[in-house]
Amino acid sequence: MATEEANQEQMPKMHPSILKIINQKKEIRTKLAAIKHKIGVYSAKGGVGKTTVAVNLAFAMKEQGYSVGLLDADIDCPNVTLFLGISDYVEQGYPLKPQEVNGVKVLSTAMFTDDAKKPIIWRGPLIAKMISEFFENTEWGELDYLIIDLPPGTSDAPLSIIQLLELDGFVIVTTPPKIASINAMRSGMMAKRLGVAILGVVENMSSGDPKGGKETAEVLGCDFLGTIKNDPALSTLSDEGKVPVLEDERIRQEFINIIKKITNR
Ligand SMILES: Nc1ncnc2c1ncn2[C@@H]1O[C@H](COP(=O)(O)OP(=O)(O)OP(=O)(O)O)[C@@H](O)[C@H]1O
């Protein structure tokens, strides 16, 4: 008996911070159990159109008859509310409730700060804490798809979200130039290292004739989901807080083609 106790004492103990993450995961899993697919829209490179793709994917999916949520998980620069022309701060009780916009359930970190225009200057652990509290306390209800607009980079913030959320897969966004596709390949390699499936690559700001996006998909061994043309209407409508797929038939068709490839998997 004494030997058994001595052996147990020699057993390695989990670090308290790891235990905390495991517990968080358990809670999140029960809260998010009614969500069938959680898809992160991701790119290590900034400004390639992650938010544009996330917003339009979500609304086009809703149009196709799916129940959809849209989560803005970019804590530093939450832009989804700007793209949708909705107010940042929303009076909330418990549990947190997403705001419904044209039938899509939208939640952004911008909704929980007193002034979303003020910069959030937080270190990694605080970002992870904010993200997990945000997820644990939100009532999404039943959803076919939760589309998550991820922040750029390969460090703390996207890592924390990916690990906590247990994403089903990434849609990787890139633009035609070679530099963008090299960074998109980095994004894909990070996804592989974390064991998250790559659903495919979207080439945004494209001429319509696929270049870097297609090459990225070939290198990563995943599907090429399609192109979104470089079109001033996309940024003008987004700036006005309008959703391009609900306003422009050509743009709508581009996103529907991409959705078909994701939902037919
Ligand atoms: N296909 C397109 N044609 C024209 N403009 C576009 C297109 N896609 C995105 N834009 C514009 O490019 C800018 C950057 O897009 P967006 O904010 O979606 O990028 P992002 O990858 O989310 O950026 P960040 O890394 O800062 O989060 C926005 O002004 C957007 O309206």
Ligand SMILES: [Mg+2]
């Ligand atoms: Mg963005």
